[in-house]
Amino acid sequence: MAQQPTTPQTLRVLTVSPIVGETIDKQEKITYGLFPFYSFDDFREARFIQRLTPDSTITLQATMLDGSIKQRPFTISDFRAVRASIEERQKVLAATPGFTTGGIGTLDSLGQMYSVELRTGTSFIGRLIAKRAGEFEFQTTDVGRITVQQANIKSMQPLTADQAGRGWEPVGNGTRLFFAPTARTLRQGEGYLQDINIFFVGANYGITNNISIGGLVGLIPNAGLNILAVTPKVGFAVTEKFSVGAGxxxxxxxxDTGGIGYGLGTYGTADDHFTLGLGYLFADGEVESSPVVVIGGATRVSRRVSLLNESYIVAGGFGGLAGIRIAAARLSGSLGILYGTNGEDGTVVPAYLEVTYRFGKVK
Structure with a gap:
């Protein structure tokens, strides 16, 4: 509780309920669903005061985050209704297991903004305002309060105030770095078209939630770009954050024909993940005895920007791509810098430029 200024003798502070005390802070407002006419984002604290006059007027005095004070008159019945609401909510919370152990849906997380993805593919941003047995209640900007069954929630990503203020729309399922895949899979009905270095175009599509198929072709076959590639991949989520895949x-x-067969493990979310993989090159019916090791990862640093790296280790050599991706829900662009070593020689050159359009299911 914040320390209160001295109250003039013509006023007295009322305690609406011993559960919250004289001063109701922001967390208590969120926990008990109080004062919906004041925004969560602006509210700091409030208290009820009563004038020591014959009419005994009760006023809710609320202090906002910017220091401004707002006052709202309450009748005796309104005041008692707030008390009853607090006590009823407290009974519900006390009967709900898990509220004092931390994590999603605990008292500590009430009031937190989340990006929520449902198993149906629908997503929204909302503030968690209540949790009851088997369900969550969110306050959203577009559709108001909504209640979702916990079993229908696929993921809940907590958002910072900046992320929530600017929006944090999905920008992909984290299925690839630059050129290298991850073990995460496209969802069924999700796909993308990709142009790489102007002269190559590729596409990938989620046949199921575990199987995808893709391809890559050169745009100008008669200009020395006679390339055609097919890239099937299978992946499975072992846990919420760990996936394995092969392709x-x-x-x-x-x-000439050839390629690489590989296996991968990826830990993390669509926005932040780390991948370790192992592959074997093959050509003309023969398989290389030395594997190719891939190590890579991505991290989303702002609403639009992610940093990426993919490194390859093969036969004593080392190289890879490092760079940036700028993405919206449907359209993204990436720039990768090639680095590598060959004995004592090294190189760093801009080598990877791509634009990608996502189609079908976005999230």
């Missing part, structure tokens, strides 16, 4: 990149380049 093949089979390519025809200038009439």
């Amino acid at each position: 093949v990149l089979f390519a025809s380049v200038f009439g």
Whole structure:
């Protein structure tokens, strides 16, 4: 509770309920669903005061985050209704297990903004204002209060105030870095078209939630870009944050065929993840004895911007791509800088530029 200024003798502070005390702070407003006429984002604290006059007027005196004070008259019946609301909510909370152990849906997380994805593919941003047995209640900007069954929630990503203020729409399922895949999979009905370095175009599509198929072709075959590749992939979520996957990149380049078969493990979310993989190159019916190791990851640093890296280790050599991706819900662009070593020689050059359009199910 914040320390209160001295109250003039013509006023007295009323305690609406011993559960919240004389001063109702922001967390208590959220926990008990009080004063919906004041925004969560602006509210700091409030208290009830009563004038020591014959009419005994009761006023709710609310202090906002900017220091301004707002006053709202309350009747005796309104005041008692607030008390009854607090006591009723307290009974519900006391009967709901898990509210004091931390994590999603606990008292500590009430009032937190979340980006919520449902198992149906629908998503929204809302403030968690209540949790009852098997369900969550959110306050959203567009549709008001909504109640969602816990079993229908696929993921809840907590948002900072800046993320919530600017919006935090989904920008992909984290299925690839630059060129390298991750073990995370496209959802059924989700896909993307991709142009790489102007002269190559590719596409990938989620056949099911676990199987995807893709391809890559050169746009100008007669200009020395005779490339055709097929890239099927299978992946499974072992836990909410850990996935395993495997796939093949089979390519025809200038009439020769070959490719790489690989297995991957990815830990993290669509926005922040780390991948470790192992692959074997093959060509003309033969398989290389030395594997290719891929290590990569991505982290989303703002609403639109993510940082990416993918590194390859093969036969004593080391190289990769590091750079940036700028993304919206449907459209994104990436720029990667090529780095590598070959014995004592090294190189760093801009080498990867791509634009991607997502189609079908966005989230």
